[in-house]
Amino acid sequence: MNSSSCAIVTFLLLFIGCSARRLYPLPSENENTKKPLQTFRPFNVAHRGSNGELPEETGPAYLRAIEEGTDFIETDILASKDGVLMCHHDVTLDNTTDIAEHKEFTNRVKTYEVEGENKTGLFIFDFTLKELKTLGAKQSLSFRDQQYNGKFPIITFEEYIQIAISATRVVGIYPEIKNPVLMNQHVKWPKGKKFEDVFVEILKKYGYKGSYLSKDWLKQPCFIQSFAPSSLVHIHNQTDLPKIFLIDDVDVTTQDTNQTYAEITSDDYFNYIKKYVVGIGPWKDTIVPVKDNYLQTPTDLVTRAHAHNLQVHPYTFRNENQYLHFNFCEDPYMEFDYWINTIGVDGLFTDFAGSLHHYQEWTSQSPGKVDATKLLKNISKMIRKFEFSIRK
Amino acid sequence: MYSSSFTIVTFLLLLVGCSARRLYPLPSDNENTKVPLQTFRPFNIAHRGSNGELPEETGPAYLRAIEEGADFIETDILVSKDGVLMCHHDAILDNTTNIAEHKEFADRVKTYEVEGQPITGLFIFDFTLKELKTLRAKQWFPFRDQQYNGKFPIITFEEYIKIAKNAPRVVGIYPEIKYPVLMNQHVKWPKGKRFEDVFVEILMKHGYKGSYLSKEWLKQPCFIQSFAPSSLVHIHNQTDLPKVFLIGNVTDRTPDTNQTYAEITSNHYLNYIKEYVVGIGPWKDTIVPVKDYYTQTPTDLVTRAHAHNLQVHPYTYHI
Numbered sequence: 264m265n266s267s268s269c270a271i272v273t274f275l276l277l278f279i280g281c282s283a284r285r286l287y288p289l290p291s292e293n294e295n296t297k298k299p300l301q302t303f304r305p306f307n308v309a310h311r312g313s314n315g316e317l318p319e320e321t322g323p324a325y326l327r328a329i330e331e332g333t334d335f336i337e338t339d340i341l342a343s344k345d346g347v348l349m350c351h352h353d354v355t356l357d358n359t360t361d362i363a364e365h366k367e368f369t370n371r372v373k374t375y376e377v378e379g380e381n382k383t384g385l386f387i388f389d390f391t392l393k394e395l396k397t398l399g400a401k402q403s404l405s406f407r408d409q410q411y412n413g414k415f416p417i418i419t420f421e422e423y424i425q426i427a428i429s430a431t432r433v434v435g436i437y438p439e440i441k442n443p444v445l446m447n448q449h450v451k452w453p454k455g456k457k458f459e460d461v462f463v464e465i466l467k468k469y470g471y472k473g474s475y476l477s478k479d480w481l482k483q484p485c486f487i488q489s490f491a492p493s494s495l496v497h498i499h500n501q502t503d504l505p506k507i508f509l510i511d512d513v514d515v516t517t518q519d520t521n522q523t524y525a526e527i528t529s530d531d532y533f534n535y536i537k538k539y540v541v542g543i544g545p546w547k548d549t550i551v552p553v554k555d556n557y558l559q560t561p562t563d564l565v566t567r568a569h570a571h572n573l574q575v576h577p578y579t580f581r582n583e584n585q586y587l588h589f590n591f592c593e594d595p596y597m598e599f600d601y602w603i604n605t606i607g608v609d610g611l612f613t614d615f616a617g618s619l620h621h622y623q624e625w626t627s628q629s630p631g632k633v634d635a636t637k638l639l640k641n642i643s644k645m646i647r648k649f650e651f652s653i654r655k
Numbered sequence: 656m657y658s659s660s661f662t663i664v665t666f667l668l669l670l671v672g673c674s675a676r677r678l679y680p681l682p683s684d685n686e687n688t689k690v691p692l693q694t695f696r697p698f699n700i701a702h703r704g705s706n707g708e709l710p711e712e713t714g715p716a717y718l719r720a721i722e723e724g725a726d727f728i729e730t731d732i733l734v735s736k737d738g739v740l741m742c743h744h745d746a747i748l749d750n751t752t753n754i755a756e757h758k759e760f761a762d763r764v765k766t767y768e769v770e771g772q773p774i775t776g777l778f779i780f781d782f783t784l785k786e787l788k789t790l791r792a793k794q795w796f797p798f799r800d801q802q803y804n805g806k807f808p809i810i811t812f813e814e815y816i817k818i819a820k821n822a823p824r825v826v827g828i829y830p831e832i833k834y835p836v837l838m839n840q841h842v843k844w845p846k847g848k849r850f851e852d853v854f855v856e857i858l859m860k861h862g863y864k865g866s867y868l869s870k871e872w873l874k875q876p877c878f879i880q881s882f883a884p885s886s887l888v889h890i891h892n893q894t895d896l897p898k899v900f901l902i903g904n905v906t907d908r909t910p911d912t913n914q915t916y917a918e919i920t921s922n923h924y925l926n927y928i929k930e931y932v933v934g935i936g937p938w939k940d941t942i943v944p945v946k947d948y949y950t951q952t953p954t955d956l957v958t959r960a961h962a963h964n965l966q967v968h969p970y971t972y973h974i
Contacts, residue, residue: 408948410947555802556800584798585798589708589800592705592707592708592723593707593708593799
């Protein structure tokens, strides 16, 4: 009797334990109380996280960007040998990790053709997730803070998503379908799935859906970006999430369709691609060409894109002196001012989300509640000086 | 008859011409309409002009700084061989001018002791004003805009003052009595005058006077700065213009009195020097020490300076 009632009690306890609700909600569940995404001024996109301060595309880099006020955290998605989608920009691991110290991997140095050029190194798709997780990220630019080298692992697409979802305010994600031609060449997924399909599946798994500015989208904002137009077209019917077509330098052709810059920035092409994307992400020095480190006359790219109702999110804004053209007097705020107010872009990829956030907070506060009386008073003040000429 | 009336007319015309008023005022005449110096927030001091964009201490560097809204344009005063006060930071001309291209000067390379260290180069006080004016300034930081190299001359103290006075708004000057020990060693002025005396004379000649925030001072604001406390004390009775005592690194000593950083930043010293200066200009990394490119806990230097009613103008903020 004793042992059977003991068993029943234990079973009951187990049953209750497994079906009980958590006594407290996780941050991600408090969606109603989260501060929403701002949509009244150009988007602040933390390019590879706050990689100005921390090793790119690591957890801490993304957490720092969120802390600094970014609207979106950006990442590049590649694939591991066992088909796990990873956050990493370079196809090789040499510059951004401590793999050089891992003698067990030295025999995997390979040479592959990447977008028409031969590249030698330790390629991400030659390593399983488990192996990749033994590496420590490092700051690839020597003049940036080296103190975190070797401390943080590289993360998966899913880990990156969880960082965004768990933020205490609404933070958007901006993942790139990176080197899809190369990924599909070297990695195979079951059921004939392509890299792009798995990419979208993961987004859906975490509840990412909805067209630009829809209610669903505003809860979990997301832009999908790629240099490969066919990839964006391929996923067009799989998700209504907004897509951004990335455009490289004037002498680079698209990796999948081999089209030139001139072609993909023509009005004809915009007419075509705008059915699939909500905007373009050009390299900023093609929008406003540069000579002897001085800006030249702006091209009409932004004007034409806007005429086609396409947003423009140029890359990449960096604070350091060597990236600032002389027109900006070594002042990154002057650069932000030019691009936001003179050129009129809709979003900015920056390595320094904190700086952009400060600039935007100081120069464009949320309109908030509009005091109608105050507004009318201001208007009357402005037109009062024209009273006499109007009367005449 | 003809020639004498002609003479009279010519004379009359000369008389009228010489005594007539200008038909238009020069900018510096319009003092009543100039936007005054702001005094409600910390001073923006253009260190060597906008030398981030243009070669340091040149006319265009100062004009650019004024255009950009600086409150004060700052300069370092050294001396030419013939005793003319010049705007130039380095004792040598090698890094900031194209003197290397002037083969006629190559034989004047010298080695002198400058504040305890031997320096070799072409020293400014070995060249007359005329010779200095054949040189052209260059941007010595390689990562800054090099396009103006060889275009602008180095300027005199008086030319610098005129730039400030002719600005369309009130712009202050912030000249430094630089290397006074070295200058007095190598250059002599008549009547036994010292470098510091000539410095003040020029300021007075151009109407600079008045204690800090006085009416006169606000019309033509000016801070006199120096690393040499004895120079500041020396001119104390010559002008009531406010003076700022510059403080170097923790390992440096004053060039004239050989005092240590610890000594000249002590409460005792601040108590003494405040009779002569309105503020201090310390190197910012001594106010807040730096380790591995990170700032550490701030020292109490600013707090103590303020307790002695001394302003603090640290140098230098680079991007």
